[in-house]
Amino acid sequence: MTxxxxxPVDVTYKxxxxxxxxxxxxxxxxxxxxxxxxxxxxxxxxVLPKKGENTxxxxxxxxxxxxxxxxxxxxxxxxxxxxxxxLGSPMTxxxxxxxxxxxxPVLRExxxxxxxxxxxxxxxxxxxxxxxxxxxxxxxxxxxxxxDFASVKSRVPVFKAEKIMQSSNESLQPRILAFDIETYNxxxxxxxxxxxxxxxSFYAKDFQKVITWKRFNxxxxxxxxxxxxxxxxxxxxxxxxxxxxxxxxxxxxDGFDWPYIKARADKYRxxxxxxxxxxxxxxxxxxxxxxxxxxPVSLDIxxxxxxxxxxKLRTDSKKLGDVAQELIGKGKTYVDMDKFAExxxxxxxxxxxxxxxxxNDSLVAYELTEALLPNLVEMxxxxxxxxxxxNMMSMSQLVEWYLMRQAxxxxxxxxxxxxxDEIKKRRMQxxxxxxxxxxxxxxxxxxxxFDFRSLYPSIIASHNVSPSSLxxxxxxxxxxxxxxxxxxxxxxxxxxxxxxxxxxIEDIIARRMRVKEIMKTTDDETKQKILDARQDGLKLLSxxxxxxxxxxxxxxxxxxCARATTAYARFYIxxxxxxxxxxxxxxxxxxxxxxxxxxxxxxxxxxxxxIDKINLELPKLxxxxxxxxxxxxxxxxxxxxxxxxxxxxxxxxxxxxIKIKGFEMVRRNWSFVAKDVQQEVIxxxxxxxxxEKALNFVKDTIKDLKQRKVPLSKVVIHxxxxxxxxxxxxxxxxxxxxxxxxxxGEEVGPGSMIKYVVVQGTGKIRDRAKMPDEVMGxxxxxxxxxxxxxxxxxxxxxxxxxxKKEELVQPEQSKLGGFF
DNA sequence: ATCGAGCGGGG
DNA sequence: GTGTACGCTCGAT
Numbered sequence: 001m002t003x004x005x006x007x008p009v010d011v012t013y014k015x016x017x018x019x020x021x022x023x024x025x026x027x028x029x030x031x032x033x034x035x036x037x038x039x040x041x042x043x044x045x046x047v048l049p050k051k052g053e054n055t056x057x058x059x060x061x062x063x064x065x066x067x068x069x070x071x072x073x074x075x076x077x078x079x080x081x082x083x084x085x086x087l088g089s090p091m092t093x094x095x096x097x098x099x100x101x102x103x104x105p106v107l108r109e110x111x112x113x114x115x116x117x118x119x120x121x122x123x124x125x126x127x128x129x130x131x132x133x134x135x136x137x138x139x140x141x142x143x144x145x146x147x148d149f150a151s152v153k154s155r156v157p158v159f160k161a162e163k164i165m166q167s168s169n170e171s172l173q174p175r176i177l178a179f180d181i182e183t184y185n186x187x188x189x190x191x192x193x194x195x196x197x198x199x200x201s202f203y204a205k206d207f208q209k210v211i212t213w214k215r216f217n218x219x220x221x222x223x224x225x226x227x228x229x230x231x232x233x234x235x236x237x238x239x240x241x242x243x244x245x246x247x248x249x250x251x252x253x254d255g256f257d258w259p260y261i262k263a264r265a266d267k268y269r270x271x272x273x274x275x276x277x278x279x280x281x282x283x284x285x286x287x288x289x290x291x292x293x294x295x296p297v298s299l300d301i302x303x304x305x306x307x308x309x310x311x312k313l314r315t316d317s318k319k320l321g322d323v324a325q326e327l328i329g330k331g332k333t334y335v336d337m338d339k340f341a342e343x344x345x346x347x348x349x350x351x352x353x354x355x356x357x358x359x360n361d362s363l364v365a366y367e368l369t370e371a372l373l374p375n376l377v378e379m380x381x382x383x384x385x386x387x388x389x390x391n392m393m394s395m396s397q398l399v400e401w402y403l404m405r406q407a408x409x410x411x412x413x414x415x416x417x418x419x420x421d422e423i424k425k426r427r428m429q430x431x432x433x434x435x436x437x438x439x440x441x442x443x444x445x446x447x448x449x450f451d452f453r454s455l456y457p458s459i460i461a462s463h464n465v466s467p468s469s470l471x472x473x474x475x476x477x478x479x480x481x482x483x484x485x486x487x488x489x490x491x492x493x494x495x496x497x498x499x500x501x502x503x504x505i506e507d508i509i510a511r512r513m514r515v516k517e518i519m520k521t522t523d524d525e526t527k528q529k530i531l532d533a534r535q536d537g538l539k540l541l542s543x544x545x546x547x548x549x550x551x552x553x554x555x556x557x558x559x560x561c562a563r564a565t566t567a568y569a570r571f572y573i574x575x576x577x578x579x580x581x582x583x584x585x586x587x588x589x590x591x592x593x594x595x596x597x598x599x600x601x602x603x604x605x606x607x608x609x610x611i612d613k614i615n616l617e618l619p620k621l622x623x624x625x626x627x628x629x630x631x632x633x634x635x636x637x638x639x640x641x642x643x644x645x646x647x648x649x650x651x652x653x654x655x656x657x658i659k660i661k662g663f664e665m666v667r668r669n670w671s672f673v674a675k676d677v678q679q680e681v682i683x684x685x686x687x688x689x690x691x692e693k694a695l696n697f698v699k700d701t702i703k704d705l706k707q708r709k710v711p712l713s714k715v716v717i718h719x720x721x722x723x724x725x726x727x728x729x730x731x732x733x734x735x736x737x738x739x740x741x742x743x744x745g746e747e748v749g750p751g752s753m754i755k756y757v758v759v760q761g762t763g764k765i766r767d768r769a770k771m772p773d774e775v776m777g778x779x780x781x782x783x784x785x786x787x788x789x790x791x792x793x794x795x796x797x798x799x800x801x802x803x804k805k806e807e808l809v810q811p812e813q814s815k816l817g818g819f820f
Numbered sequence: 821a822t823c824g825a826g827c828g829g830g831g
Numbered sequence: 832g833t834g835t836a837c838g839c840t841c842g843a844t
Contacts, residue, residue, distance in 0.1 A: 012832085043833065104833040124833050185831045195831085256830035288836045302829060307836090318829055337831070394836080669827075669841090722826060730824060730843055765842075788841095 045123035074103030088468030177245035178366035189751035437590035439635035466499025733769035
């Protein structure tokens with residue numbers, strides 16, 4: 001027996017001699033690639049017998065269960081009684097072992113039909129995830145194995161584990177290789193079948209390259225020429241093999257670059273055997289593409305940004321350039337993409353510019369990955385699942401897998417995921433949300449803001465809000481009443497025993513505080529960064545518990561818990577508002593956990609004294625904090641919407657920074673005229689603080705539209721065709737135009753970008769949608785552009801200032817009274 | 821009001 | 832994979 005330490009990165013399983021074997025690809029402490037295999041783990045799930053059934057008979061029947069279908073042979077290999085907790089109550093279930101993971105769904109469905117079975121639990125937990133949880137292995141973290149090297153065909157040594165355990169908290173510094181492709185694209189439709197890949201770039205700390213297959217004069221030392229697309233793809237695979245990365249990073253690479261490469265490789269019958277075990281790179285197509293290799297992990301950093309990071313960003317766009325600009329202060333280099341295909345066809349030296357562009361995209365993807373990796377790695381360590389999975393988990397999934405990982409320590413049986421019908425039902429359920437103190441519309445100065453530190457998590461922890469502490473029998477008569485919902489719906493939380501989720505969130509809060517304490521004791525910058533990422537991850541997680549309670553797809557869904565959380569929150573914030581008013585402050589606005597008050601020249605010390613007093617009366621884990629001071633703020637008259645109120649405000653801090661909340665952004669299928677107007681109006685109001693100027697700007701634009709001074713190019717609307725024209729049941733304007741384009745002999749299909757202009761006339765929009773070329777002069781329908789494009793883009797902004805859209809369209813009457 | 825489809829990210 | 836994105840918005844009905 002040998003001992004070794006390694007960091008597991010990518011985890012999968014294979015069937016060998018009819019038995020499942022866990023494969024952990026990673027790196028040894030010395031930095032060598034390794035594959036550790038573990039044969040000592042079998043899949044299982046739980047069966048709950050119906051009350052009053054003969055359970056001895058059932059366990060016997062289970063043990064004899066087998067299912068043969070052609071080559072598949074699935075069977076139960078063991079069954080035993082086991083005591084668990086289920087949502088706060090003890091429950092005896094039968095733990096059933098299967099011979100292979102694939103057998104679980106088959107056996108599950110068979111057993112489900114049995115009369116003596118009430119329900120089945122934990123029968124949809126991926127084998128690898130189950131293994132990591134049960135064995136206590138945390139990916140990316142140093143793990144100790146005992147066993148021996150085995151002779152298995154592989155690019156890296158294979159070690160067969162007899163004993164395995166996590167040995168320290170130390171995590172791997174992964175080897176990252178970022179890449180990006182450029183494709184030939186003469187029209188603006190993406191066509192993987194027709195158009196070749198013409199460039200591919202790589203960026204790593206110690207390795208940079210751009211490969212292309214047309215030669216031109218260049219002094220760039222990273223450019224490498226090959227003789228064609230097939231060779232480019234082969235070189236691509238060889239570089240990955242030679243560099244041996246842990247993570248292959250890209251931006252939208254699972255959605256674009258990888259599927260593209262796969263499609264082109266298939267065309268040339270090139271095997272992309274990128275796995276460390278020589279396995280092929282696999283693509284799971286569908287709405288959410290997934291790229292699987294054994295060993296190197298595809299890390300599409302866009303996914304993590306889309307699902308977790310984006311809500312913290314100021315930009316609404318998730319384009320590489322915009323996201324990178326905000327996160328790493330670096331954007332895309334500019335090239336004229338419309339000319340790319342032309343330049344490629346010519347093969348001119350101008351291609352060098354496109355190589356630089358391609359190079360920069362890999363560089364930016366690399367730096368973005370590097371910037372987000374500490375947080376991602378900490379999240380991997382908190383949640384305990386592989387980086388590949390964690391990278392694409394949404395917040396609710398991160399919460400759920402954290403709970404799944406904690407559940408065994410509480411002997412808690414995981415509830416099942418909701419059925420389709422259950423989801424429908426849950427979606428219909430609504431409950432009262434946060435309290436919003438409607439702002440007075442207008443411009444104010446001298447504003448102070450307080451907010452509750454982690455309001456929802458601290459409520460969940462303080463008041464034992466948890467599905468398993470809900471309506472316990474022990475406190476039916478004595479439990480604390482939940483404020484706000486008293487009398488209407490009677491329910492309560494146990495006062496004697498901590499519920500699972502409440503305990504877990506309290507533990508997260510405590511852990512975060514400990515991390516923050518440790519941060520104070522070290523000056524080491526690297527350690528600081530890691531610790532900061534850890535506390536940030538814990539905060540993110542605890543902040544998501546409330547949303548998880550009310551999320552229709554959650555296993556531990558509980559509308560009562562969600563309802564109680566917001567009820568307590570409303571109670572506490574209203575209490576603060578009342579006390580603030582009693583203390584003589586003018587409350588301007590309040591939303592959920594924050595309160596905006598006018599200082600009216602009052603000393604800030606007075607305000608601080610006020611929160612100190614509040615904090616004395618709050619439960620231990622709750623705290624009201626000073627958030628900030630703003631020289632001026634613009635508040636919204638909330639416009640009634642079909643569902644709920646939208647919160648809109650803009651604040652200007654002392655350093656000139658503008659903070660905007662609640663303005664929807666324009667999308668790509670808006671005309672330029674609408675986009676331009678919105679952008680300029682926001683700028684004028686927030687930076688120049690000149691509402692009248694902004695109003696005049698819109699009026700001028702409307703005037704220009706009416707006088708047809710706005711060039712046609714600014715009223716063109718771009719919409720992409722998603723499927724063949726014949727498959728459309730509802731014919732929107734772009735489909736109507738596409739039909740005519742097709743009739744006139746143009747090639748139009750899925751992916752085509754349809755450009756159209758709405759022209760004057762009567763009837764449906766689709767009958768008035770014309771190709772830009774068809775439009776005579778400037779005969780666009782200015783009413784349409786005013787009412788459906790320009791006004792919707794700025795309406796919400798002006799409602800902030802109490803101006804109705806009618807003021808914008810009315811002809812100017814007199815200069816004397818301005819707009820009032 | 822409700823429903824279906826498009827959008828995002830990528831080139 | 833012991834799997835099935837997601838939330839919002841517009842135009843049509």
